[in-house]
Amino acid sequence: MTSRKFLITGTDTGVGKSTVGCALGFAFRARGLRVGVMKPAETGCEERGGILEPSDARALMLACGSTLPIDLVCPYRYRSRLAPPAAAERDNLPPPDIERITRCFREISDASDVALVEGVGGIAVPIKWGYDYADLAAAMDLTVIVVVGNRLGCLNVAVLTLGYAQKRGLRIAGWLLNDTEPAVTPAAITNAASLTKMTAAPCLGTMRYKEPLAKSVIDRLLA
Template sequence: MSDPTGFFVTGTDTEVGKTLVAGALIELLKKKYARVAAFKPVVAGLALYDGVLANEDVLALSQVANAGQTSKEICPYALKMPAAPHLVAEIENIQINIDSIRKSFVHCQKNADAVVVEGAGGFYVPLQGLYSFADFAKEINLPVVMVVAMRLGCINHALLTAKAIAAEGLKLKGWVANTMGHAMPLLDENIKTLQERLPGQYLGKLPAFSESEARTPYSLETIKKAASHLRLPHG
């Protein structure tokens, strides 16, 4: 389905900074391409922002993407409850149509020079029925960037996710260490361990952000700061 210009962003868990990294990758790609789009098949969790019901991830991505997209074009399905999308869709009586998501992605890709796709939760989170984000990643065939939450258990979580990505026939192009604002014991040693074992390129480390910078939806300034600590994969 896909010309591999762009990335699919996944993570070792939910709430690990995928949106911040996706936004940072868009910011970096904008230095190479005139029109860079964002795409997230589904989000779960809406709140009022300036009197409008919206999702924080979509708001953040819409600030940095520059391919002239509407919120609906960035994210075809926005569910109200912050929980697993396939379960929320059932509760809210919404049928997630995978073919509709495919068509939305193709439209997005045709109107951009590069696209960054962000998953939801971890790599195998279901989208609809037995169809997961891993299945969608296989279809669009973009190189994968993995966000690793640097906390206890991160080595196991990262290696398992990398194995899952490889098992689906996808290329882990790079990975990002997100400190999550915590002082993890032996942080640098853990990063070195992952560098020695993960197949993808180490793209950088996200430092702790101030309370105002870490507030969601992320501001464009926060996304640009994150981009300054990362690099695009080479080759």
């Protein structure tokens, strides 16, 4: 059973949580580690052949070499691209059940050296009403990785996200600045240095647009 269990959350939707999760999983695997992966709830799934296909969960499984059943890795899948409880209401499906998620996670992490859990949106997004991803991180004993989308406006939401995680008493591995597009704007060029001055949380590194994850990020997470 692994004690290296991480929640990959981010400053927003579309900031690179899955991209970073896949890169981390692939790099952990390359070091000979068994990587468990989970996307407890995925919304915005497309229907294919009568089933709702979770593309994030599938990508993470592929990168991490997971061959577990999709119902274990991603037990709650919704068509509507909304926060999970709102998607459940709109799709007329049951909302996520936390007991079931923690049971699935235990099974996954028991068979892993390192486990990665991707959230939906950011850390304060509810997975069910009145229960957000910070609650889930606490319940599943996850260390938080905050993926910061390197763009204008990310400083505010990065500091708020890290502050919220800290206030909720969570372990924070650090923040990782991710270039979802080439870093050419003044904001993208200066954000790393600015954020370092604004938070005491560790900087795990920067993931450049279409470039591999630096080895030092993995070293830090395994230290």
